[in-house]
Structure formats: structure tokens, C-alpha cells
Amino acid sequence: MKQRLLIVEPSEVIVEGLKSILEGQVRFKVLDPELDPDRYMERIVANRPDIVLINPTLVDHVAKLRDENPVALVALVYQYVERETLKNFDAVVDIRDSRAVIIETLAQASPGESESGKSNYELTKRETAVLVQLAQGKTNKEIADALNVSVHTVISHRKNITRKTGIKSVAGLTVYAMLNNLIDEISLL
Numbered sequence: 010m011k012q013r014l015l016i017v018e019p020s021e022v023i024v025e026g027l028k029s030i031l032e033g034q035v036r037f038k039v040l041d042p043e044l045d046p047d048r049y050m051e052r053i054v055a056n057r058p059d060i061v062l063i064n065p066t067l068v069d070h071v072a073k074l075r076d077e078n079p080v081a082l083v084a085l086v087y088q089y090v091e092r093e094t095l096k097n098f099d100a101v102v103d104i105r106d107s108r109a110v111i112i113e114t115l116a117q118a119s120p121g122e123s124e125s126g127k128s129n130y131e132l133t134k135r136e137t138a139v140l141v142q143l144a145q146g147k148t149n150k151e152i153a154d155a156l157n158v159s160v161h162t163v164i165s166h167r168k169n170i171t172r173k174t175g176i177k178s179v180a181g182l183t184v185y186a187m188l189n190n191l192i193d194e195i196s197l198l
Contacts, residue, residue, distance in 0.1 A: 011035070011036065011037055011038040012036060012037050012038070012059040012060055012115075012116075012119045013037075013038050013040055013056070013057070013058040013059045013060070014031065014037045014038065014039050014040060014058060014059070014060045014061075014062060014115065015040045015042070015043065015049075015052060015053065015056060015058035015060070015061050015062070016028070016039065016040075016042040016043070016062045016063075016085075017042070017043045017046070017049040017052070017061060017062070017063040017064065017067060018042065018043075018044070018062075018063070018064050018085060019044050019045070019046055019064070019067075021044065023085070023087065023104060024042045024044065026104070027062070027085075027111075028042070030108050030111055030112070031111075031112070031115075034112060036112070036115075036116050036119075037060075037115065040056050040058055046064075046067040049061075049063065049067065053078050053080065054078065057078075058080055059080060059081065059119055060080065060081045060083060060115060060118060060119050061080050061081070061082055061083065062083045062085050062102060062115065063082065063083070063084065063085060064084075064085050064087075065084040065085070065086065065090050065094055065095065065098065066088075066090065068082075081099045081100070081118040081119055082097075082098045082099050082118075083098060083099060083100045083101065083102055083114065083115060083118045084098040084100070084101045084102070085102050085104070086101055086102065086103045086104070087103070087104040087105075092187070092188075095188060096188070099118040100114050100115070100117060100118035101114070101184060101188055102114050102115065103180075103184060105180070106178070106180070106181055106184075107177070107178055107181070109177060110176055110177065110178055110181040113175035113176060113177075114175075114176070114181075116175070117174075117175055131173075132169075132170060132173060132174075133169075135156070135166060136166050136169055136170050136173075137191060138156055139152055139156070139163055139166040139167060139170065140170055140182060140185075140186050140191060141186060141191050141192065142155055142156070143167070143179060143182055143183070143186075144182060144183040144186040144187070144191070144192055145192075149163045149164060149167070170182065
């Protein structure tokens with residue numbers, strides 16, 4: 010069954026770009042977008058979307074929005090937003106992400122993925138260590154040297170990370186690591 014997706018964003022250019030990316034996707038039914046930031050609550054109540062892709066600067070009280078409406082909230086980021094603010098969302102889409110990353114991020118945030126609205130996977134400690142090194146901009150060889158494993162093992166871990174998260178780009182994995190506070194754990198690894 011298609012997930013009903015509501016885009017809440019005042020920029021028509023960004024909305025049209027997102028609609029063209031999501032057009033024809035079997036996972037989503039894109040509802041008419043809401044361009045007026047003052048009317049998004051009415052639209053959520055009236056249309057009952059499964060996923061709301063919203064500019065986080067428009068939402069004052071994410072907890073209140075979530076309590077009143079059982080939806081997956083995905084932040085649409087194209088400017089600096091504090092990390093604490095982004096923690097309140099089920100996922101984050103950056104407009105610089107690739108088409109595939111945007112689609113996978115929305116799919117993983119959808120309520121159908123698990124009860125909490127997030128995917129039900131866990132990275133192993135070694136996969137997490139590889140992810141952190143990758144987020145730091147290190148190459149496969151540098152990661153292998155730092156973790157005392159072969160380059161082939163690093164590549165296997167990267168494949169597992171991509172399979173588990175559904176994120177294929179280094180930029181997307183870096184954002185994932187930041188949003189899950191893995192970058193702060195560098196000294197612990």
C-alpha cells in the first residue's frame with residue numbers, strides 16, 4: 010500500500026523538485042503540497058498523511074504535532090538547523106541528497122517500516138566503527154589500517170552498512186552518523 014506523503018514547504022521550486030523526484034514511485038502517493046506554513050496543521054488533520062516532509066524551521070512544537078497526529082515526521086533541510094532540533098524528527102532529507110537517498114530515507118521513516126516509524130536494523134560495533142571512519146572522510150585503505158583489518162573486510166562492512174541503512178552515498182552516511190550521534194563517539198572507538 011502506498012504511503013501518503015504531504016510536503017510542507019513555502020518554496021515552490023523545492024516542492025516541484027521533490028514532486029518530480031517522487032513522481033512514479035510505487036511507495037508513495039504525494040498529496041497536494043502545502044505552501045502556506047500557517048495551514049499545515051489543518052492539512053495534516055484533513056488529509057491524514059502517513060509521512061510529513063516539512064521544513065523544520067516551520068514547526069514550533071514537534072512533540073505536540075506528533076501527539077496530535079500519528080505521522081512520521083521528516084525534516085527537509087536546505088539550511089543550517091541545530092542538531093537538537095533534528096533529533097525530534099524520524100528522519101532528515103537534505104535537498105543535496107541523491108534521488109535514491111531521498112526515496113530510501115522517506116521509505117525508512119514511513120510508519121510501515123516498524124512500530125516506532127524507524128527501520129528495524131542495528132549496525133554491529135565494527136560496522137559502526139567503519140561508518141564513523143567513513144564519516145571522517147577516510148578512504149577504505151585508511152579505515153583498514155586504523156581498524157587493523159583488510160581492505161576487503163572494510164568493503165564488506167560498507168556493503169552491510171548500505172544494506173542495513175539503505176543509504177548509498179558517503180554524504181548520506183555522514184548525515185546518518187551525525188544524526189545518530191556516532192561522530193561524538195569517536196574517542197570511544
